[in-house]
Amino acid sequence: MPPVPEAHAAADGDTPAAGERKILYYRNPMGLPDTSPEPKKDSMGMDYIPVYADDAPDDSGAVAVSPTRLQTLGVKTARAQVQTLDAALRAVGRVEINERAIHDVSPRFEGWIERLYVNASGDPVKRGQALFSVYSPELVSARKEVEIAEKLAKGAGASDPVARDSAQRLLGAARERLRHWQVAAGGGSASNITFNSPANGVVLEKKAVEGMRFAPGMAIYRIADLSSVWVIADVYEQDLARVRVGQPATVRVEAFPERIFDAKVTYLYPTLNAATRTTPVRLELDNRDGLLRPGMFSHVELADGGAKPRLTVPRSALIDTGERQVVLRVAGEGRFTPQPVRVGQRGRDHIEILEGIADGDEVVVAANFLIDAESNLKAALSAFAAPEAVKPAAKTYEAVGSIDALDAAANSVSMNHEPIPALQWPAMTMDFGLDSAEVAKGLLPGEPLRFTFEDRGDGEFVIIKMDKADPAAAAHKGH
Structure with missing residues (x-):
């Protein structure tokens, strides 16, 4: 194997010229934990990268x-x-109806719808506006009882006190029934009654059609006042400590991206959604202009208030x-x-x-x-410093033997050696590495040799020197 003068030249040039950067060692170009004190190439022919003294890696990673x-x-x-x-807290939410402003129109007696005055969902209504009129036999009967009781109380009042008291009790019971039905006692024997809107708003639901029979408690109309609305925002668990009732907030919706709606936190719900790890927070907004519609997606920013x-x-x-x-x-x-x-x-x-x-x-x-x-x-x-800095000095041993086979391409040799007491090795044939091709130059298999080798760790034994031995001395040392 030919000598490698470049390596020796690099080794000899340890002292850099004035103005030059000092090279500590060379590292693998692919980032592998492999360093070399001398310039060399990896298995793909790439040059190892020099590491300079002023650019040496350390634990800090500078x-x-x-x-x-x-x-x-x-x-x-x-x-x-x-x-x-x-540090505004941001969350997403949705516009909801103010539940406190929802009104159901539900008759408390049985009857039939005679006429509808508001007959479409979504229609706006005003407080006191007529919605529908109904006919109810029960209502007619109760009003008749009121009329009869009033006549008996007036007619029998002067002549018969007992009859007068009975008439008064009948009148009171009839009026009580009408009061529970939320129907005025007046109206004589009128057979129908008109229901009016209890608030300003829009009709959310309408279950009535003309001629339909209804049962007591049936919600025929649902009306909502949308002059104020709620926004239900979902706040993550780790941000709950930053939310409090009364906290100011701003709301944006996709329909009006240039508008900012002022809001205020009115309630922090006591439950947590285990799937999303969020808690609903309720905000209340003024909506007298009617821009916000229930179901809208919204972006909420809660002012942290930290100055x-x-x-x-x-x-x-x-x-x-x-x-x-x-x-x-x-x-x-x-x-x-x-x-x-x-x-x-x-x-x-x-x-x-x-x-x-x-x-x-x-x-x-x-x-x-x-x-x-x-x-x-x-x-x-940084864990891989220059080999000479981190590796202890290799231990050196001497032995007597002869070359059994030489592989110049692999830079290795098979040796028949005598026992080595220092390592407690018996006489045997084993493979050694060669420090360089010059070590075995001119030596022939079978001739007695005295050689020196190093233990470089991990089972690597490398011969650094081989000399011809005196046959008589070698035979005497063998005995």
């Missing part, structure tokens, strides 16, 4: 980037600063992997250091930093993921 590469990567920085954080200044960085500066939260702090001269931080509240554009950096520290806000990837590689390589 990265040095040239100005040209900074411009190519588009690296941008910003300074941490103390300011009021825009306290906080140390913040731009949101893009934080690298959050789920297991760690870091920012890349600028160390000067194109150097960047990953700095673990503890974050607080998150705002629209900034994030509160509780621990890790100080006011005025400069952090990377663009291309930080690329630098972080390089930093992780640097930190990983």
Whole structure:
């Protein structure tokens, strides 16, 4: 095997010339845990990458980037600063009807619908507006009882006190029945009654048609006042501590993206949705202009109310992997250091930093993921320092033997050697590596040799020196 003068030249040139950067070692170009004290190529013919003394990886994962590469990567920085954080709590919700403004029109007696005055769902109505009229035999009977009782009370009042008392009791019972039916006692023997709207609003439901028979308690009309509406927003479990009753809020809807509706938190529901880990929050809004319609999708922002200044960085500066939260702090001269931080509240554009950096520290806000990837590689390589720095000196042993077979291509040799007491090895034939092809140059199989080899660990034994031995001395040492 021919000698490798380049390697020896590199080894001899340990002292760099003035102005040159000192090379510590060479690392695998594919990021594998493999280093070399000398220049070499990997199995694919790629040159190993030099690691310089001023760019050596360490546990901190600090990265040095040239100005040209900074411009190519588009690296941008910003300074941490103390300011009021825009930490509005954002949630999604839906517009709902104000349940307190829903009215059902339900007769309390049996009858038939004679005429409808409002006959379509969605129609607007006003308070006191006629909705429908009904005929009821029960109503006719009750009114007749009132009429008869009034006549008996007046006719028999002067002559017979007992009859007068009976008439008064009959009159009171008849009027009580009409009062429970929410029907006026007057009207004589009128056989029908008209029902009016109890409030301003719109007709949500209409179950009535002319001529239909209805039962007591049947909701014939449902009317809702939409001058105020609710928004039910879903707030995540971790944000519940930031919500309180009376808290101001703003609402936006897709139909009017330029409009902002003011709202207020009126109720925080006591239940949690186990599937979505959210709790409903109710907000109340004024809707006298009628723009908000039940069922609309809405975006809600709850004002956090925190005017306290906080140390913040731009949101893009934080690298959050789920297991760690870091920012890349600028160390000067194109150097960047990953700095673990503890974050607080998150705002629209900034994030509160509780621990890790100080006011005025400069952090990377663009291309930080690329630098972080390089930093992780640097930190990983820090475990693999130059071989001569981390490996203890190889132990050296001497033995007597002869070459059994030589494989110049693999740079290995099979040796028949005598017992080696230092290693408690008996006489045997085994394979050794060759430190270089020059070690076995000019030696023939079968001739007595004295050789020196190193134990380089992991079962690797490499012969570093081989010399011809005196046959008589070798025979005497064998005995």
